[in-house]
Amino acid sequence: MPNLLDVHTHIHFPWYDQDREEVIKRAQTAGVKMICVGTQAATSQSAIELAKKYPKDIWAAVGFHPSHLSESWHHDRKEQKEPAREKFDAEKLRRLAQDPKVVAIGECGLDYYRLAENREPQIKKQKEVFAEQIKLAQTLNKPLMMHTRPTAETDDAYEDTLEVLKENPVSVPKINHFYVGSLTITKKMLEAGFYFTFGGVITFTDAYDTILNYIPLDRILLETDAPYVAPEPYRGKRNEPAYIVETAKKLAELRGDSYEKIAETTTGTAYKIFKLSA
Numbered sequence: 426m427p428n429l430l431d432v433h434t435h436i437h438f439p440w441y442d443q444d445r446e447e448v449i450k451r452a453q454t455a456g457v458k459m460i461c462v463g464t465q466a467a468t469s470q471s472a473i474e475l476a477k478k479y480p481k482d483i484w485a486a487v488g489f490h491p492s493h494l495s496e497s498w499h500h501d502r503k504e505q506k507e508p509a510r511e512k513f514d515a516e517k518l519r520r521l522a523q524d525p526k527v528v529a530i531g532e533c534g535l536d537y538y539r540l541a542e543n544r545e546p547q548i549k550k551q552k553e554v555f556a557e558q559i560k561l562a563q564t565l566n567k568p569l570m571m572h573t574r575p576t577a578e579t580d581d582a583y584e585d586t587l588e589v590l591k592e593n594p595v596s597v598p599k600i601n602h603f604y605v606g607s608l609t610i611t612k613k614m615l616e617a618g619f620y621f622t623f624g625g626v627i628t629f630t631d632a633y634d635t636i637l638n639y640i641p642l643d644r645i646l647l648e649t650d651a652p653y654v655a656p657e658p659y660r661g662k663r664n665e666p667a668y669i670v671e672t673a674k675k676l677a678e679l680r681g682d683s684y685e686k687i688a689e690t691t692t693g694t695a696y697k698i699f700k701l702s703a
């Protein structure tokens with residue numbers, strides 16, 4: 426079976442402390458390599474440490490997730506054992522980002538989904554912190570791994586992402602992790618050269634079928650976003666990189682392509698844009 430690359434996973438989170446080695450072994454058996462993605466300094470640091478421990482299988486991305494800036498921030502037990510709300514520290518992130526195991530900056534971006542009240546100052550802050558990370562990606566010549574979540578039924582956060590990038594242009598690859606945009610915004614994002622990642626959710630809803638057939642295969646990447654949103658038949662369980670095989674199968678079925686073609690193309694794209702060596 427061809428190798429797959431899970432471009433966005435969080436198996437360095439404490440949720441895997443009990444059995445991380447087995448999780449990695451199952452990924453190795455399934456032929457899956459991965460990029461562990463940080464959400465703040467602490468999880469960016471642990472992503473790098475894990476990547477150093479498994480240099481053939483794991484790379485790291487470092488960044489500051491926009492939900493850590495939101496007033497409705499809540500403690501995610503999967504992400505941290507104890508509630509410890511970090512402030513964005515550009516200098517700390519810069520130091521982490523320089524590590525050779527770091528192949529992308531993120532996850533970073535704009536999340537408007539849970540902004541109930543007092544939206545404007547929160548959006549302003551998110552845009553500032555996002556812009557800092559865009560500049561860092563460009564300076565270090567590393568791709569941008571973006572988490573973008575619009576207000577329900579809208580594309581607002583994607584529109585604003587395009588705006589912020591217009592003000593801070595980059596030549597590095599731009600990746601929309603866990604993509605949920607409409608067809609209209611997808612056309613704009615394709616023109617702007619974006620890549621799009623999809624995970625387990627495509628196995629249990631048909632909401633993505635049109636988009637998945639519209640986007641050229643060489644702009645699509647696969648991810649698990651583990652521990653979140655496991656694909657069928659593992660839905661509701663803790664997700665893990667080995668399960669990405671189910672998402673690749675579903676993508677093949679939806680597009681009428683062979684599994685081999687899906688695996689080779691998505692993995693080939695990932696190796697190219699993250700400049701990975703086998």
Ligand SMILES: [Zn+2]
Pocket residue numbers: 433435462532650
């Ligand atoms: Zn994530």
